[in-house]
Amino acid sequence: MRKMGILNGILTAMKRVVVAYSGGLDSTFLVKAAVDSLGHDNVIAVTARSETYPDSEYEDSRKISRTLKVKQLVIRTSELKDKKFSENPVDRCYYCKSELFGKLNRIKDDAGFSFVLDGTNADDLKDIRHGRKAALELGVRSPLLEAGIGKDLIRSMSRRMGLVTWDKPSYACLASRIPFGTPITKKELTRIDIAENYLRSSGFKQVRIRVHGDIARLEFYLSDIKSIINEAKRRRIVKRLKSLGFKYICLDMEGYRTGSMHEAVDRADVLN
Numbered sequence: 001m002r003k004m005g006i007l008n009g010i011l012t013a014m015k016r017v018v019v020a021y022s023g024g025l026d027s028t029f030l031v032k033a034a035v036d037s038l039g040h041d042n043v044i045a046v047t048a049r050s051e052t053y054p055d056s057e058y059e060d061s062r063k064i065s066r067t068l069k070v071k072q073l074v075i076r077t078s079e080l081k082d083k084k085f086s087e088n089p090v091d092r093c094y095y096c097k098s099e100l101f102g103k104l105n106r107i108k109d110d111a112g113f114s115f116v117l118d119g120t121n122a123d124d125l126k127d128i129r130h131g132r133k134a135a136l137e138l139g140v141r142s143p144l145l146e147a148g149i150g151k152d153l154i155r156s157m158s159r160r161m162g163l164v165t166w167d168k169p170s171y172a173c174l175a176s177r178i179p180f181g182t183p184i185t186k187k188e189l190t191r192i193d194i195a196e197n198y199l200r201s202s203g204f205k206q207v208r209i210r211v212h213g214d215i216a217r218l219e220f221y222l223s224d225i226k227s228i229i230n231e232a233k234r235r236r237i238v239k240r241l242k243s244l245g246f247k248y249i250c251l252d253m254e255g256y257r258t259g260s261m262h263e264a265v266d267r268a269d270v271l272n
Contacts, residue, residue, distance in 0.1 A: 015114050021045035023058070029119070031070055034117070045070050047062075051190070052184075090180045098134040098138070177208060205221065208256055
């Protein structure tokens with residue numbers, strides 16, 4: 001609870017905040033903590049909609065924001081119009097977050113609020129995150145990171161707070177399914193979204209479809225891999241994914257892992 005006390009102190013000192021809110025585990029916990037520390041009138045949750053953000057996640061954010069009784073603003077972002085993003089360089093997240101945080105800063109200034117916050121937590125620094133650079137450049141604060149709070153505490157506290165997101169799987173934008181250097185298109189993002197929704201509806205809680213041309217590389221929790229060997233389920237999955245234009249359906253035997261596309265890129269190139 002010491003870290004929760006630190007978080008409360010950080011948020012209380014901020015007075016009035018705009019939170020980048022996706023409806024996922026981290027941002028929902030942050031919004032709830034901010035509301036508890038500052039009151040409903042001093043928190044604005046801003047949700048960005050674009051082709052990289054599935055409708056299902058947006059609908060989740062709407063339901064949860066109503067439950068939390070927090071003011072939610074919905075904005076549009078247009079990262080696909082920016083070639084520095086759509087050409088899919090290793091630092092694509094920098095350009096996406098630069099646009100998002102720039103818009104959130106304008107909302108903050110127009111409302112007379114003090115800070116823009118994001119849900120970066122202590123465990124996020126284990127992965128390569130170019131969006132973090134944009135946050136630092138634009139003065140975005142990360143209270144969970146500042147308080148030293150990681151995923152385990154976020155989940156346990158979310159459960160204690162009664163948040164439906166406490167066991168929600170981690171999520172990343174749909175662009176993370178496409179190898180660096182392969183252009184990001186609306187058509188491909190839509191195909192990935194449809195395919196992943198189908199797999200979740202088939203009983204897989206966490207899934208990533210990494211697209212390599214006409215190959216769909218499927219990542220599941222290791223505990224779920226055995227269930228795909230079920231013959232009837234396997235046939236249904238193959239049929240559905242081939243109907244979306246994939247020619248080869250491959251199971252990644254390493255299972256789900258964050259940022260697996262980075263494994264094919266020289267680390268020095270990713271960091272520079």
